[in-house]
Amino acid sequence: MRKAVLVIVLLALALPASARVGAGMRLGFQDPSFCINLMGDFEITPNIDITADFDMILSYAFIGQFTGNFKYMFNLSGVNPYAGIGAGLVFGGGGVAFSLPFHVGMQLPLGANFYLDADVRPCLWIGEGTYFSFGFIAGVVYFF
Numbered sequence: 001m002r003k004a005v006l007v008i009v010l011l012a013l014a015l016p017a018s019a020r021v022g023a024g025m026r027l028g029f030q031d032p033s034f035c036i037n038l039m040g041d042f043e044i045t046p047n048i049d050i051t052a053d054f055d056m057i058l059s060y061a062f063i064g065q066f067t068g069n070f071k072y073m074f075n076l077s078g079v080n081p082y083a084g085i086g087a088g089l090v091f092g093g094g095g096v097a098f099s100l101p102f103h104v105g106m107q108l109p110l111g112a113n114f115y116l117d118a119d120v121r122p123c124l125w126i127g128e129g130t131y132f133s134f135g136f137i138a139g140v141v142y143f144f
Contacts, residue, residue: 019043024117026139033059037137039117047073053086053101063092065123067101080107080115090125097127107141117141 022041029035036056043049049071057063067088074081084103089096105119118138125131 020143022115022141022143024115024139024141026117026119026137026141028119028135028137028139030055030057030065030121030123030135030137031133033057035135035137037139039141041141041143043143046075049073049082049084051084051086053088057092059093061093063090065090065099065101067099069101069103071103073107078109080109082106090127095127097125097131100124100126110140113143115141115143 020043022043024039024041026037026039027035028037034057036058038054040052041049042051051069051071053065053067053069055065057065065088067086069084069086071082071084082103082105086101086103088099088101090099101121101123103119103121105117107115107117109115116138117140119136121135121137123133123135125133
């Protein structure tokens, strides 16, 4: 336990002072149904973000998806498009699968550290078989 705390403290000290942390909620569609997404965003540099997503896909049975993602932000004036890739797990509906999501999206500043975040997410689920899932979500992210 002490080693884990030490690693976290050392990582925090090594990060630039400009690093921001964000949290948000987005709604949309992730095949096969409606999706509620909770996300955390950690900006390492102005162009590199690490995010964590938890998706609640409300289908015939609850499907959950937890992913960690790497995103590259293209900083343009007024809009911040991004592209990225992630890895994680999909569970529910009778099994567990590996998730490989791809992200293409943008963040639009709304003011006072709020951003509209819209994301198109093709995703490959690999378990007992391989399944392609397509999704799109949009919502608000707040950066502290």
